[in-house]
Structures are given as structure tokens and as C-alpha cells.
Amino acid sequence: MSLRRPTPVVPAARIGSLHFIAMGGAGMSGIAQLYHDLGHRVSGCDRVATEALNALADQGLSCFVGHDAAHLAGVEVVVASSAIPADNPELAAAKAAGLRVWHRSEALAALMTGQTGVSVAGTHGKSTTSAMIAVMLRAAGADPSYVIGAPLVSTGVSAHLGGGEVFIVEADESDGSFLQYPTKVAVITNVEPDHLDNWGDAKSYFAGFVEFATADEVEAVVINADDPGSRRLRELLMAAGTRTISYGKAPDADVRITGIGYQQTRSYAVLTTPEGEHRLDLRIPGEHNIVNATGAFTVGCLLGLDAGALLGGAADFTGTRRRFQLVDDVDIGGGAVRIFDDYAHHPTELRAALQAAQRVKGEGRLIGCFQPHLYSRTKNFAEQFGESLAIADHVVVTDVYAAREEPVPGVSGELVADAARAHAAEVDWIPNKQELPGHLAGLVRPGDLVITLGAGDITSVGPRLAEVLRERTTS
Structure with a gap:
């Protein structure tokens, strides 16, 4: 698998019927769901019948088990991820027929066009932080759209087509996909070398985050002030004049965490902002989740939403699947x-x-x-x-x-x-x-x-x- 570079995409409204290869995963199924909700004809397949694939079938999408070029009848756009090999029969047939072939990130970027894109990147904590942002913004009345990498425990879904202007995505850095998204608010949870099979070395991996945070459309960067990698990135961004809002336990964080405590599987802390102190209560354990929730709270405050409503959403957050x-x-x-x-x-x-x-x-x-x-x-x-x-x-x-x-x-x-x-x-x-x-x-x-x-x-x-x-x- 190699690194991807951003490519121009047309808005989702200008796209016809779509077929998703490997639609049964959490990320692909969520994107397919939103295109269906927008009124597109959507089909897809996977090697086995997953829970997500069955759920899409129940909603009327054409779902197939196994890969066959015959599945492409009447399709205008084929969507695949980096994990799909070039000799996949559907992918090969789509290219031979001259169909529009989109990477997963391009299909998601098309959905975000014209929205206030909030893209959550980082080596760790992307799914939980993006899910927390979605839940907290919804509690504050924003009704955002979102596509995240793991279903919410409370709803069992990983995507939602909202009526508001905000679109939240979990921005995957593993293959460079995070550079594709039209991001206005970039969230960076941490930067620690990973996916070196694609990036080659730690220096190149870090440079990818620099490019993500300094893209032309980015208006503000919400960034962890504690993690050494993101702190180094924050210093570079501030020196370049990029608007940054930091969060963490560090004394110089814009939203500072103190008073961390635990009670059985619950966690709590005090968040200090320029406007005053706030109590953060979570139903899930771990200092890392307190930090994730603080990042989500910082995004909500940046967007002008009520702090009390955001914290109420945090208190109701019950987690995402496969995260503790x-x-x-x-x-x-x-x-x-x-x-x-x-x-x-x-x-x-x-x-x-x-x-x-x-x-x-x-x-x-x-x-x-x-x-x-x-x-x-x-x-x-x-x-x-x-x-x-x-x-x-x-x-x-x-x-x-x-x-x-x-x-x-x-x-x-x-x-x-x-x-x-x-x-x-x-x-x-x-x-x-x-x-x-x-x-x-x-x-x-x-x-x-x-x-x-x-x-x-x-x-x-x-x-x-x-x-x-x-x-x-x-x-």
C-alpha cells in the first residue's frame, strides 16, 4: 500500500449510482449509508456477510456476498479502499469499463463539500474523539453529520446525515487519506510514529501532519498540548501564524485539565478556559478519555456552542465499540x-x-x-x-x-x-x-x-x- 495524494472531487450531489467494494466495514458502510440517505442508488459487497452489511441490506441497499463484475450493472461510481488489491474482479472491471473509481477518502470528501469540515487526526484516539465531538455537538443542538471509524455503543451506528452545517470525520493518516478532506477545523490528538510501511520514516510521518494542519482550507487547529509530537507540531504552527487552540494538562494549554479523578468506571476533571472553570464527568474510565473529551469540548467551544450543553453530552457518552x-x-x-x-x-x-x-x-x-x-x-x-x-x-x-x-x-x-x-x-x-x-x-x-x-x-x-x-x- 502506498501513500495517497489529494485529488479534485465533484460534490456528492453530482454523482449518480455507486457501488462500494468491501462495504461491510465500519468506515465504508457509514459512507454508503450517507449516500443512500441522500437519495443515491447504492450497492456493495464484501467477502462475508457482516453485521454492517446486513444492516444496510435491511434498509434497502443492494448487498452482495462475494466479488463479481456483474455487480457493477448500472453503476456510475465504484468506491474502494487502499486494502482492495488491483486484481479484485470488481475493481479491475470498473477500470476496464472506464467507470469513475474513487478511493474511500474521495467519496467521503465529496460528501463534505460545502460543509464545515471537522477532521480528527492523530496516531491514537481518533475514533473516540470524533465520536465525542459528534455526541457533544448534537447535545448542544448542532445536529452534525459524521462518519467515524467505530459504531457508537448507544446507537450502534458509525454515521449520520445531520441537518446542521458541521461534518465530522475520522481522518485516517495511515495511507495519507487525511490530506483529501476539505477541513476547516483540524483536530490533532497526538503524533507518534506509526504506519512506517507507508510513510517510510518518522520524519515523513510527521511531515504529513504538518501538511494536514496547514492545508489552504484549514481555519483553526485544535491540538493536544501534552503529547511530545503534537506539541512540537503546535510550536511550528504557532511560529507560522496558524490559529491553534491547545488542550491538555500542560500549564500553557488554552483549555487546561486539572483535578483528574476516578470512581469505579467513571472519570472526572476540571477544565479551565479563558471564560472560567467547568466540571467534566464521563461514564468511561481512563485519563486518555478525559483528554479526548477535552479535545471534543474545545472543538465545540471553538464553534460557538454552549459549554454546559457540550458537557452534558460528554456525561451521556457511553463509548464506541471496541474501545474498552x-x-x-x-x-x-x-x-x-x-x-x-x-x-x-x-x-x-x-x-x-x-x-x-x-x-x-x-x-x-x-x-x-x-x-x-x-x-x-x-x-x-x-x-x-x-x-x-x-x-x-x-x-x-x-x-x-x-x-x-x-x-x-x-x-x-x-x-x-x-x-x-x-x-x-x-x-x-x-x-x-x-x-x-x-x-x-x-x-x-x-x-x-x-x-x-x-x-x-x-x-x-x-x-x-x-x-x-x-x-x-x-x-
Whole structure:
């Protein structure tokens, strides 16, 4: 996969029928949903029938399982992501027929045309921050449109066509897509090297964020003042005269966080702005979520919305799927085992998730079950993964979820397991994911908290673990 460069797009209103390749994912399904809501004829396919694909079919979209050039009958625009190979039969047929072929980011950019684009970028926290902005702005009466990378727990949807002028997107930097969006308010949660298989090195990765924040249409940048990478970027932007509004615990943050506290799975803090102090209350745990919510609050204030209404929206936010999401709570006799799932797939994300889990685990142990994502990332960050995983009381590591990559000789999840052992963690190396539910069921004790971690199919382990525990308890 290579980096993308911005290309001109026509507004969505001037586009006819569309077909989405791999429409069953959270990002693609949301864009398809909005085109359908605008009145376009929309079809799409995926390798398997996902929950999102089935939901779109229920709403009248033409959904197919499997890829076939015959699906393109009557289609004017074909939409694909960077993950779709050139020899995909639908993509190849569309190009051979001279159809308009859009990357996912181009289809989303066309929807944003003429709107106040709020694009949320950063190495970590994009989904949660963009979701918080959507919920908080809606609570303040703005009714924004949005496309985010994970469904809201409260509604089960990842996209909404609003009646207001604001359009919120999760701006993915992995392949350069974030440069495509017509952004007026750029939000940067942090900048830490990642996706080096595309960007090449940390310097180029950082330069991508500079380009994102200084695009011609950008009117203001809301940026984290605590993260070293975003703080460095903030200094460059301020020196260049770019309007920046910072948030964080740093004494010089424009919206400063103090008084952080926790009560079970809830979090709270005091936010100080030039206009005064405000109390932030969240239903979800973790300092990282307090920082994310502060970024969302800063965006709302920048847009002129009522602070009290924004904070009310924050208090009602129940999270997004796969972000410290409670999967089940199983009584195994003598106490319960709580099972959580989290999308964390970078060392910093692992650290934040495990720190939050340690705060809410209670008297039992924290068991972290990690599936590395991508061979390139595993090779680049094995040592850092091990250090982060050592926060857990017991660690279980399985093999790499390859996603778009081919295996790399000498690179496996065992590199991460060995690194965690080197940091004094108790570690089990279970390369076969299918063995994880049974292994974890034999490991847990009453009162333990288990959290599955990773961006791959590790998410299926938690529900199966709950089934195994119930089967053992009732047998």
C-alpha cells in the first residue's frame, strides 16, 4: 500500500449510482449509508456477510456476498479502499469499463463539500474523539453529520446525515487519506510514529501532519498540548501564524485539565478556559478519555456552542465499540469475571487501555490478551509492546493478525511475548487464536478482569470465553 495524494472531487450531489467494494466495514458502510440517505442508488459487497452489511441490506441497499463484475450493472461510481488489491474482479472491471473509481477518502470528501469540515487526526484516539465531538455537538443542538471509524455503543451506528452545517470525520493518516478532506477545523490528538510501511520514516510521518494542519482550507487547529509530537507540531504552527487552540494538562494549554479523578468506571476533571472553570464527568474510565473529551469540548467551544450543553453530552457518552467495551460479566462461583475488548494495536494505546483497566479491576488480577496487528508493526514495536503489556498482572500473546501483509521471516507474536517477559511480566505464548478461550477459561479466577487487545479478529475471543465459562459453571 502506498501513500495517497489529494485529488479534485465533484460534490456528492453530482454523482449518480455507486457501488462500494468491501462495504461491510465500519468506515465504508457509514459512507454508503450517507449516500443512500441522500437519495443515491447504492450497492456493495464484501467477502462475508457482516453485521454492517446486513444492516444496510435491511434498509434497502443492494448487498452482495462475494466479488463479481456483474455487480457493477448500472453503476456510475465504484468506491474502494487502499486494502482492495488491483486484481479484485470488481475493481479491475470498473477500470476496464472506464467507470469513475474513487478511493474511500474521495467519496467521503465529496460528501463534505460545502460543509464545515471537522477532521480528527492523530496516531491514537481518533475514533473516540470524533465520536465525542459528534455526541457533544448534537447535545448542544448542532445536529452534525459524521462518519467515524467505530459504531457508537448507544446507537450502534458509525454515521449520520445531520441537518446542521458541521461534518465530522475520522481522518485516517495511515495511507495519507487525511490530506483529501476539505477541513476547516483540524483536530490533532497526538503524533507518534506509526504506519512506517507507508510513510517510510518518522520524519515523513510527521511531515504529513504538518501538511494536514496547514492545508489552504484549514481555519483553526485544535491540538493536544501534552503529547511530545503534537506539541512540537503546535510550536511550528504557532511560529507560522496558524490559529491553534491547545488542550491538555500542560500549564500553557488554552483549555487546561486539572483535578483528574476516578470512581469505579467513571472519570472526572476540571477544565479551565479563558471564560472560567467547568466540571467534566464521563461514564468511561481512563485519563486518555478525559483528554479526548477535552479535545471534543474545545472543538465545540471553538464553534460557538454552549459549554454546559457540550458537557452534558460528554456525561451521556457511553463509548464506541471496541474501545474498552464491556463484553460480558460472568459469575463463575465465588465471584465474577469481567471481560472487556479494546482495539488498541500500538504500544501507547496498549498502555492507556491497560492503565485504565488497572484502575477498575478491583481486587482480582488484570489479564491482558494481545494479538499483534501487522508484521511490520510487530517488527518495529515488539520491545515497546512488551513494555506496555507488562502493566497487566498476566499476559497472553497470540500470533500476528496479518491483515494486508504477507508473513515476514522471523517475525511473529513470540517477539512480543519475549519482550513482555523481559519486562518481568507473566506471559503465556498461545500462537493459535482458537485455543485462547479455553486457555483463558483455565487461567481466570473469581474477580479477575480480562481484556482482549488488538485491531484484528481477537474481538471474537471475549464472547467465546464467556460461553466457555458459563458451560463450565453449569456442567
